[in-house]
Amino acid sequence: MTAAPGDRARSPDSGAATAHRHTAATLVVVVGPSPLPPRPLRTTARRPQNRRLSRTGTAMLPLDPSALRASLVNASRKEASDMTPPPDLGSLDWEQLDLLGWRDPKLPRRAYVVLPGHPDDDDRPRGVLLRQAEAVPRRRAQCAWCQDVTLPNDVVFYAARRAGAAGRVGATVGTLLCRDFECSRNVRVLPPLAYEGFDREAARQQRVAVLRERSRAFLLAVLGDEHAG
Template identity: 35%
Template sequence: MQALAESEVRSVFANAHDAELEQVSLPVGFFVTEWAHLDAFGWRDPRIPSRGYLVTEIDGEPVGIVLRAADRTGSHHRAAICSLCHTQQPGDQVLLFSARRAGAAGERGDSVGTYICSDLACQETVRLGRPPAPSEVVPTVREIERIEGVAQRTRAFVADVVTG
């Protein structure tokens, strides 16, 4: 993913109103983000905990969406699977996030939702694994497939929000 400056990040949200864009808080580590190793950049707003952001590239251009986390209800002792990274997590670490659709559909109140890791760190999650042995510097085929899978599902979700 191409590196983005703070002003560029604020300008890519397809489903945000001006007031929402003014409220965007970047994560603490934003300025040390290793963009070249990411297919998407997701984070929870440090000032507005119910809000999250997801930025990816579609056709070589950065596109972002504003997400809203559903209120936690019910039992969280069960496991859940993130729809983006397909990682099984404890139930309290996967949340339903919804995004207002961009354009006229969003103005009518249309939205789309999916279950995502509560910290929106799917990109890092699929890259975590066993530490490579000295002779094992190349990711395995399975690891590459997981990384490509989360990238494709993230782009598809963002595209669905943007274009419906």
Template identity: 40%
Template sequence: MDALTDKQIRRSMVNCSRGEADRMTIPFDVTGLDWDTLDFLGWTDPKAPLRAYIVAWHDGEPVGIGLRVADSQGTRRLAGLCGLCRSTRTGMVKLFTARRATKASQEWNSLGMYMCADLACSKYARLEKATGDFMPDGTLGADERAAGLRVRVGRFLGEVLSAS
């Protein structure tokens, strides 16, 4: 992933207002990130734990989306499959929802996906073998899993940007 500045991240947000983008907390120094190992940038807002964000390159430009985290108690005990990195994790996969970035979002039109609660899918896709409760598909290499992750992130961003 190409490096981004704090300002580029805030301006890339497509499904939230400028005020929401200005108020979001970016809990890391963007200059200190290892951008070469990131397929997308994802984090949960430390000041608003039910808000999360994903930023990725989509059609040659950075696109960011704001997400809501479902606050469900049942997922703490169950194993779940992340829709992005395809890792199976016990109690660490949550439902994230995103408003569409079009007029349809004003009609409460949103979509959701189960994702790793910490949004560290780039790390999990690159695991060479399963460790702990992570179970990436053993038939694919780390590079192939990372490529699949980028495709699925792009697809999700495309759906958030689409009108239907």
């Protein structure tokens, strides 16, 4: 019996590889030295990346400063202890946040983004230390996460050192994001009535889901080989 051409595409390994390419092509720009050799297939076969990305995740649960520090996956001990929490931490409406991002009030160009726990990570919140790159995006750049075409805020280029061994040899992941991480608010703005009968609420929910997927994809790109599940 001959295998149909589609059989190969459905194998777990090639499915995971496709998801990985998709991430690299559409969501992140890898700069710096070449990444380390590809992760062993065993890891991706055990936890297919496309399955993780298909989940929409949840809103944030309240976190205190020590939980924020402990969440950082790509920060040194000193960088984590140098972190200044967001000034409005005590008054945030966490249920309206798909992620908590803020710029460090004391360290120029340094920022953080913390994502809610995910079932594949034992529901632990995970955060990424970011640095705003010197490069200035072209005018009217879009945030890669909320993709608002009428953004009320600036978009800047942020880079994150990758976690673990890849980060130690200088590999980074970069992306264009809202300067002050206004994404959760932006995607909750009710979209205009595109046509008669357009379901604006469904469109809003869809944008929330996309934001959660894209921010998680970025986290997974930063984690790379370090994502042990």
